[in-house]
Structure formats: structure tokens, C-alpha cells
Amino acid sequence: MTEPAVKAPEVSEPTPPPGRSFASRFLEELTSPSPVLVTVLAIFTALVVGAVLIVFSDENVLSTWGYFFAAPGDALSASWNAITAAYGALLSGAVGSGSALSETIVAATPLMLAGLGVALGFRAGLFNIGAQGQLIAGGMVAGFVGFAIHGLPVFVHLPLALAAGFLGGAAWGFIPGILKATTGAHEVITTIMLNYVAINLSLYLLASSTFRRPGRIDPISKIVAVPSRLPHLAGQGYRLHAGIIVALLAAVAVAWLLGRSTWGFELRAAGANPAAALTAGIDIRRATVMAMVLSGALAGLAGAGQVLGVQFSLAPGFSGQLGFDAITVALLGRANPFGVVLAALLFGALRAGGLNMQASTSTPIDIVAVIQSLIVIFVAAPALVRAIYRIRGARRADTGAPVSKGWGG
Amino acid sequence: MKLELKGITKRFPGVVANDSIDLAVGEGEIHALLGENGAGKTTLMNVLYGLYHADEGEILIDDEPVRFASPADAIAAGIGMVHQHFMLVPVFTVAENAVLGIEPTRRAGLLDRARARSEVRQLSRRFGLLVDPDAMVEDLPVGVQQRVEIIKALLREARLLILDEPTAVLTPQETEDLFSIMRSLQKSGHSVLFITHKLKEVLPVADRITVLRNGRVVGSTVPDETSEQELASMMVGRSVLLRVPKEAASPGETVLEVDGLSVLDDRGHLAVDDLSLRVRAGEIVALAGVQGNGQTELVEALTGLVPPLAGSVTLAGRRLEHASPRSVLRSGVAHVPEDRIKDGLVASFSVAENLVLNTYDTAPFARGPVMDPDAVHSSATERAREFDIRAPSVDVEVSTLSGGNQQKVIIARELSRPIRLLIASQPTRGLDVGSIEYVHRRIVEARDQGDAVLIVSSELDEVMALADRILVMFRGRIVGERPGGADRDEIGLLMAGAQGEVAS
Numbered sequence: 070m071t072e073p074a075v076k077a078p079e080v081s082e083p084t085p086p087p088g089r090s091f092a093s094r095f096l097e098e099l100t101s102p103s104p105v106l107v108t109v110l111a112i113f114t115a116l117v118v119g120a121v122l123i124v125f126s127d128e129n130v131l132s133t134w135g136y137f138f139a140a141p142g143d144a145l146s147a148s149w150n151a152i153t154a155a156y157g158a159l160l161s162g163a164v165g166s167g168s169a170l171s172e173t174i175v176a177a178t179p180l181m182l183a184g185l186g187v188a189l190g191f192r193a194g195l196f197n198i199g200a201q202g203q204l205i206a207g208g209m210v211a212g213f214v215g216f217a218i219h220g221l222p223v224f225v226h227l228p229l230a231l232a233a234g235f236l237g238g239a240a241w242g243f244i245p246g247i248l249k250a251t252t253g254a255h256e257v258i259t260t261i262m263l264n265y266v267a268i269n270l271s272l273y274l275l276a277s278s279t280f281r282r283p284g285r286i287d288p289i290s291k292i293v294a295v296p297s298r299l300p301h302l303a304g305q306g307y308r309l310h311a312g313i314i315v316a317l318l319a320a321v322a323v324a325w326l327l328g329r330s331t332w333g334f335e336l337r338a339a340g341a342n343p344a345a346a347l348t349a350g351i352d353i354r355r356a357t358v359m360a361m362v363l364s365g366a367l368a369g370l371a372g373a374g375q376v377l378g379v380q381f382s383l384a385p386g387f388s389g390q391l392g393f394d395a396i397t398v399a400l401l402g403r404a405n406p407f408g409v410v411l412a413a414l415l416f417g418a419l420r421a422g423g424l425n426m427q428a429s430t431s432t433p434i435d436i437v438a439v440i441q442s443l444i445v446i447f448v449a450a451p452a453l454v455r456a457i458y459r460i461r462g463a464r465r466a467d468t469g470a471p472v473s474k475g476w477g478g
Numbered sequence: 479m480k481l482e483l484k485g486i487t488k489r490f491p492g493v494v495a496n497d498s499i500d501l502a503v504g505e506g507e508i509h510a511l512l513g514e515n516g517a518g519k520t521t522l523m524n525v526l527y528g529l530y531h532a533d534e535g536e537i538l539i540d541d542e543p544v545r546f547a548s549p550a551d552a553i554a555a556g557i558g559m560v561h562q563h564f565m566l567v568p569v570f571t572v573a574e575n576a577v578l579g580i581e582p583t584r585r586a587g588l589l590d591r592a593r594a595r596s597e598v599r600q601l602s603r604r605f606g607l608l609v610d611p612d613a614m615v616e617d618l619p620v621g622v623q624q625r626v627e628i629i630k631a632l633l634r635e636a637r638l639l640i641l642d643e644p645t646a647v648l649t650p651q652e653t654e655d656l657f658s659i660m661r662s663l664q665k666s667g668h669s670v671l672f673i674t675h676k677l678k679e680v681l682p683v684a685d686r687i688t689v690l691r692n693g694r695v696v697g698s699t700v701p702d703e704t705s706e707q708e709l710a711s712m713m714v715g716r717s718v719l720l721r722v723p724k725e726a727a728s729p730g731e732t733v734l735e736v737d738g739l740s741v742l743d744d745r746g747h748l749a750v751d752d753l754s755l756r757v758r759a760g761e762i763v764a765l766a767g768v769q770g771n772g773q774t775e776l777v778e779a780l781t782g783l784v785p786p787l788a789g790s791v792t793l794a795g796r797r798l799e800h801a802s803p804r805s806v807l808r809s810g811v812a813h814v815p816e817d818r819i820k821d822g823l824v825a826s827f828s829v830a831e832n833l834v835l836n837t838y839d840t841a842p843f844a845r846g847p848v849m850d851p852d853a854v855h856s857s858a859t860e861r862a863r864e865f866d867i868r869a870p871s872v873d874v875e876v877s878t879l880s881g882g883n884q885q886k887v888i889i890a891r892e893l894s895r896p897i898r899l900l901i902a903s904q905p906t907r908g909l910d911v912g913s914i915e916y917v918h919r920r921i922v923e924a925r926d927q928g929d930a931v932l933i934v935s936s937e938l939d940e941v942m943a944l945a946d947r948i949l950v951m952f953r954g955r956i957v958g959e960r961p962g963g964a965d966r967d968e969i970g971l972l973m974a975g976a977q978g979e980v981a982s
Contacts, residue, residue, distance in 0.1 A: 338824050342825065
């Protein structure tokens with residue numbers, strides 16, 4: 070069964086096949102095997118750069134660098150102290166106590182759900198930049214069902230409100246999906262535009278009498294009914310709510326869909342090579358629409374979780390930047406459902422820990438945003454990380470680059 | 479110039495791509511480097527061109543050892559390379575492409591177009607290249623684009639030209655033209671190193687032939703002392719059949735009927751023009767034609783990928799001209815697409831997944847929406863054995879397989895379902911001799927089992943080897959029909975557009 074040892078066509082012919090779309094090459098890079106080491110090193114590198122920024126953001130430490138040549142020990146120890154204090158606070162705020170863990174999970178939950186949605190889109194070859202809009206749509210609909218209906222028992226009202234969020238996001242994902250399938254409109258453009266529509270539509274609705282809380286003139290909604298709320302998991306003292314269970318179940322469901330169902334097979338084939346999928350008789354339009362619908366639905370569920378589990382009412386900006394952070398979570402998780410779970414927990418920890426860091430040291434939480442972004446940059450540019458740590462490339466790094474040059478002459 | 483490679487060894491992690499290779503090319507010699515895909519030809523040329531550095535061995539030019547750190551050094555030493563995939567700017571003219579990087583300038587750094595044009599014209603005249611310096615490259619046929627690459631090399635004063643699989647993209651006529659260009663280069667003292675896996679081409683044009691296999695030189699000979707059969711055996715390492723034996727066909731009832739079919743291409747031009755054909759059970763009909771005469775669009779229409787403008791397609795009594803690709807496949811059509819990488823396989827999927835790419839939702843691979851990975855896996859293992867798919871396991875990505883094994887995956891997939899008609903487009907393009915033999919044998923087997931077979935091929939050899947009946951397609955129409963054993967040259971003429979009546 071085995072080839073002769075010397076035969077290696079993929080090495081001797083390194084030219085990539087022409088005519089492949091950016092999306093499929095990106096997808097291949099994203100889901101390529103053995104990215105764990107690169108991911109870990111990317112996180113490490115980002116923390117190192119973050120440490121430098123911590124030093125720079127502390128005036129007292131900076132002043133010791135001013136007389137570095139007179140007393141280098143001062144500068145080094147002050148820097149070390151600042152870094153360990155900041156990262157120590159970050160760590161203890163993330164995992165150092167029960168409430169820290171609770172905050173980490175609360176922050177991770179929406180990132181997990183929306184991140185799963187974005188990852189699902191990636192696997193179908195779709196760049197769903199619209200998680201933010203879908204999340205808002207889901208949150209708005211879930212919130213409405215939460216406060217507009219009264220008198221239902223919890224086992225009816227909560228599933229109903231969650232389903233409403235799911236459907237709200239699904240509807241917001243359906244629009245770019247059907248536009249792409251029928252007219253070829255690129256989902257990056259349409260989802261970005263629909264983000265604006267969702268943001269401004271939500272502002273309009275919040276100011277309307279349907280949503281606005283009686284007695285308030287600022288645009289804040291009525292409070293959702295208690296039976297529609299996600300129950301606390303660790304008592305009233307902690308914010309930890311049942312949304313994390315929903316998110317983990319969603320991760321399992323997405324993993325099953327992608328890996329074990331015929332529908333996931335179609336979706337992955339359509340994403341990895343639409344031409345071959347079409348030739349094999351797969352309805353790639355349907356796969357596109359379905360992927361966008363489900364991607365939006367997961368983001369909508371994230372929005373519902375925020376409204377029903379954390380905020381209990383709708384206010385402008387209730388979505389924060391969750392929909393955009395979800396894209397970075399999906400990238401860091403390599404579009405793999407369980408990778409997304411880990412990435413969301415990491416980002417949740419950075420978020421919860423960052424707040425603690427800001428409170429107990431003078432380091433601003435913006436450092437956390439920088440670290441998150443750097444992680445993604447390093448993950449998105451694996452060649453860079455490989456170069457920094459001199460790891461041999463999986464296969465292309467050594468042989469591919471020079472061949473594309475042609476006449477160097 | 480005289481070139482000598484001595485003991486060149488190039489290792490990649492886990493493989494020795496070139497194993498102490500010796501090669502000598504004399505001044506004014508056309509030297510063919512023959513070998514299967516993966517034999518190490520391209521690696522060796524990249525070493526020679528300064529793209530890779532040999533781990534061992536040396537390169538001598540006119541008996542002087544040289545070291546190439548980059549292609550710039552190789553070019554400076556008089557080596558020119560024409561890659562398999564051209565490196566041309568499509569929206570530039572021939573002259574502009576030719577001087578790109580070594581632009582002749584006038585005062586103040588202005589581009590001297592006149593000089594560029596006249597230099598190109600001179601070279602074109604001297605070597606019989608027939609290239610208009612003012613033509614836009616994107617408007618030129620592939621064969622002419624290749625000559626632009628040759629001009630580029632000659633302008634940089636190359637004395638040794640490396641042609642990497644130059645005939646892979648050419649029509650039979652263009653191939654002939656290339657050979658006469660190679661001979662005129664030879665007359666002016668240029669050396670040519672001609673890389674190929676096509677046996678037929680080396681005998682008439684080469685002065686000397688070196689055969690590579692598994693990274694080693696397995697022999698070097700001259701055309702007068704060898705034969706195609708012998709070269710094939712050297713390449714593959716065992717004796718191969720250049721022509722698969724087959725009995726006379728015993729055609730049964732008509733399976734495929736195409737009547738008055740017209741199809742537009744993606745730019746809206748009529749690519750298939752009122753075409754009719756029949757394929758019967760148990761016969762191989764070869765649709766011969768130079769690439770771009772509507773074959774691609776015809777197959778797309780037959781397989782439901784593109785709706786036809788007019789006409790009908792009937793498979794065993796069932797109308798299919800407006801059926802979806804899926805219902806065409808499910809009604810018993812096997813389709814081996816022309817571009818196997820683009821349309822036939824999902825590169826990042828495993829061999830096993832690719833083997834069920836169009837049956838993944840049917841029993842036994844799925845029950846309702848639930849797929850059964852074990853069934854997929856065990857069936858794949860069986861197919862790999864049955865169709866001799868050489869892979870470490872069926873779970874590896876199909877992209878890691880050689881071209882021949884990738885094609886075996888597609889053929890295994892298509893022939894493992896109940897079918898009545900096999901449509902195979904360019905089924906052996908780019909494959910090595912051993913794989914061609916295998917694919918041809920499978921196609922003949924499908925016929926002998928009573929399937930109707932339609933082969934679309936621009937390779938005359940393939941048409942002649944397989945066809946029970948030959949239809950020649952030219953500009954969207956069938957311009958001639960001949961029986962299987964027809965005269966090769968006549969088919970070639972028909973493919974080039976000579977009218978059927980005139981040719982016969």
C-alpha cells in the first residue's frame with residue numbers, strides 16, 4: 070500500500086493549483102492540522118508584547134528607565150513588579166476565586182455562542198461579519214418576548230424567549246444568505262450593512278412606546294419577566310447563569326452537525342470547494358442559506374443570553390462589541406467548535422481579569438483589547454510565529470515561496 | 479554552452495527528491511529529461527535554476543563550477559527557464575512582457591518601446607517564432623504565450639533553455655511548431671533541456687534522453703537505440719502497456735441521445751451549436767477536439783451544471799436537459815470532470831470523504847441526516863484496495879496524493895455506483911504512463927460491463943487508444959464521425975478545422 074520512500078510529488082511540485090478562491094485558501098489555512106503549538110505561542114507572544122505595554126503605561130516605572138545606566142536594577146525590578154502585579158491581578162480576576170470564575174464564564178458565554186455562529190459560517194466558506202447585527206436582532210426579539218408576555222411558567226417562557234432570540238438572529242442571517250444565493254451579493258458587504266441597520270433599528274425601537282420602560286424618557290426597555298430569565302447556577306451571589314449550558318450544548322450540536330450529519334458534509338464541501346460540491350450534485354445555494362441562517366441564529370442566541378441572563382432589559386449598546394469579538398474568537402478557535410469554546414473562555418478570562426487588573430493596578434483594561442488583537446494577528450499570520458520561534462513550516466514554508474518569483478532577473 | 483550536473487542530491491524532510499544525479503547537456507543539444515510525476519524532474523530543474531540549493535553535488539558550466547544563489551545568478555550564467563505556468567502580465571503587450579525587468583531606457587529613464595519592439599521582432603524572425611510584439615498577451619493562444627516566454631529568456635541572453643513540461647498545454651499542431659522552434663534554437667548553438675513525461679514527444683525531437691525514476695537517473699540513451707516501450711518501462715520500473723488491449727465493441731441499445739443541443743458559455747457566446755450525438759451501451763465514443771471548441775460546455779450541459787439554450791438530452795428514455803446535477807448523477811451518469819482539482823475533489827477532505835462526495839446522503843453512508851463514519855471508512859478502505867489507490871490511509875487529505883492517485887479516487891467514486899453512462903473529460907491529462915494505463919483499463923472495463931462511455935479528449939493518442947467510434951468537435955459542432963481505427967492524421971486534420979467532406 071505504501072509509496073516508495075522517495076516519491077513525494079507534493080514536495081517536488083510546490084506551485085499551488087491556480088484559480089482557487091481566497092475563501093477556500095483561507096479556510097484551508099484556518100483548519101490546517103497541528104495549529105495548537107502556533108496558537109499557544111501566539112498567546113504567549115501577545116502576553117510578552119502586553120508586558121512591554123504595561124511597562125510603558127506606568128509612569129513610575131518609566132521614570133526608573135530614565136536613569137537606567139545609573140541603576141539598571143531599579144528599572145528592571147520596577148518593570149518586573151509592574152508586570153507581575155498586572156498579570157497577577159489579571160490571573161486572579163479571571164480564575165482566582167469563585168466570583169472570578171463566575172465572571173469569566175459570564176463573559177465567555179456570549180462569545181462562545183456568537184463565535185460558534187461565525188465559525189459555522191467560516192466552515193461553509195462564508196465570512197459572516199454580521200454577528201453583531203444578528204446578536205442585536207436576537208436580543209431585541211428575546212427581550213420583547215421576555216417583557217411582553219406575563220404569567221407563563223418558567224419552563225415555557227424561558228424556552229420561548231430563547232427560541233425567539235434564535236429566530237431573530239436566524240432572520241437577520243437569512244437576509245444576507247438569500248441575497249448571496251440568489252444574486253451573488255457578497256456576504257461581507259451585506260452583513261456589515263445589516264449591522265448598521267440592526268444597531269439603528271434597535272435604537273428606534275427602544276425609543277418607541279412598545280419597548281420603552283414606562284416612566285423613563287431615555288431609550289431603555291421594560292424589564293423581562295422573571296420566568297423568562299436564565300436561572301442562576303451558583304446562587305444569587307454570583308452572576309453565573311444557565312447560558313453557559315446553552316452555549317456548551319450548542320458547541321456539541323455544531324460539532325455534531327459539522328462532523329456527523331449529511332447537512333454538515335454539504336456545508337463543509339460547499340465551503341472548501343464550491344465547484345466540486347456543485348459537480349457532485351450538492352445544492353450549494355441551499356447550503357449557503359442554511360449556514361447563514363444557523364450562523365445568525367447562534368449569534369441571536371448569544372444576544373438572548375445577554376438579555377435574559379445578565380442585563381434583564383435592553384438599552385443602547387447592550388451588545389457591546391460582542392459580535393466583533395466573536396469573529397476573533399472564531400479565528401482563534403480555528404473555526405472548530407471545541408476550539409471556539411476554549412477561545413471564548415480565554416477571552417472571557419481576559420475580560421474578567423482585565424477589569425480586576427484595572428481596578429487593582431494602574432494598568433488600563435485597554436491592554437486586554439491589545440492582547441486579544443495581537444493573539445489574533447499572530448494566529449492569522451502563522452508564518453510570523455513560525456519565523457519568530459524558528460519552527461519548520463508544515464510543508465509550504467520551505468519550498469513554496471521562491472517558486473512564485475519567476476524571472477528574478 | 480555545455481552544462482554538467484554531478485552528483486546532485488536534494489533532500490526534503492522525509493524524502494530524497496534527487497539522489498546523486500549526473501546529467502550532461504552538450505552545446506547545441508536537445509536533451510529530454512523524462513520521468514513520471516514525482517520522479518524529481520522539477521526539483522532538479524529548480525536546483526539548476528537557483529530556486530533550491532543542492533545538498534550535495536556541483537553544477538559545471540563549460541567545465542567551470544558555478545553556484546547559483548538565486549535565479550538571477552542562473553540567468554546571468556545563461557540559463558533560461560520556461561515554466562509550466564507562464565509568468566506573463568496578461569494586460570501588457572508581448573514587447574512589454576519581454577523586456578519587463580530589463581527595460582531598455584532612453585534619456586531620463588523613459589521606456590524605449592521602439593527598441594523593445596525591434597528586439598522582439600528580430601528574435602521572432604531569427605528563430606521563426608511568429609510573434610507580433612504589439613499583441614496583447616491575454617489575446618494570444620497558449621502556444622504563442624509560450625513563445626513569448628522563450629523570447630523573454632532569449633532577450634536575457636540565455637544559451638541553455640529549460641522547458642518544463644512545455645507541451646502539457648499545447649495542441650498537437652502547436653507542439654509541432656514548438657519542436658521546429660527548438661530545432662532552430664539548436665541550429666544557432668543553444669542547448670535545450672526539455673522536461674516531459676510524454677513518451678511520444680521525446681523520440682522525434684531529442685538528441686539525448688535521460689530517464690529519472692524515484693529521484694535517480696535510471697538510464698540515458700539516444701533515440702535511435704530505444705523505443706517508446708523501452709522508455710516507458712524505464713520510467714515506470716516495470717513493463718507497461720501503452721495501449722490497453724480491448725475486444726471489438728458489441729454496442730447495445732442507445733443510452734444517451736442528444737438532439738439539437740445549444741449551450742452558451744459563461745460569456746454568453748454560443749459554445750455548443752445545435753449538436754446531436756448518440757452513445758450506445760457497451761461502446762466508447764470519443765469526442766476528439768482541440769480544447770475550447772465547446773467540449774467543456776457540452777459536458778456541463780450533459781451533467782446538469784449549465785442549462786442548455788435549446789435541445790434535448792435523453793438518458794435511457796428519460797429527459798435530462800433541465801435536471802439538476804444531482805438528479806443527473808442519480809439517474810445513472812458517472813462524471814469524471816475535466817479539471818479534477820477544481821471540480822472533482824475537495825482538496826482538504828480526506829480520501830474517504832471524497833469517495834462519498836456524491837453518495838454521502840445515501841445508504842449505507844447515511845440514515846436520514848445522520849452519517850455513518852464507519853460505513854464511509856470501511857467502504858473507502860475497500861475502494862482503495864479495489865482501485866489501487868496508493869495512500870497511507872483513507873483518512874489523509876486527498877491533496878497529499880499524486881495526480882494519478884487522485885484520479886483513481888474520482889474513478890473509484892464514479893464507477894462504484896450503479897451507472898449506465900460514464901462521461902470522462904480528459905481522463906488522463908497530466909497523468910504518468912502507469913496511471914494512464916490503469917485509467918484506460920478501467921474505462922474499457924466499464925464498457926465491457928455494458929456501460930455507455932463518452933470520452934472527451936484533446937489527446938489524439940487517447941482517442942486512438944480507446945475509441946470505438948470517434949466524433950470530432952470543432953467550434954461547437956460535430957464535424958466528422960469516424961470508426962475507432964481511423965487514420966490518425968485525418969482525425970488531427972478534422973480537429974484543426976478541416977471540413978469532414980474535404981478530409982475524407
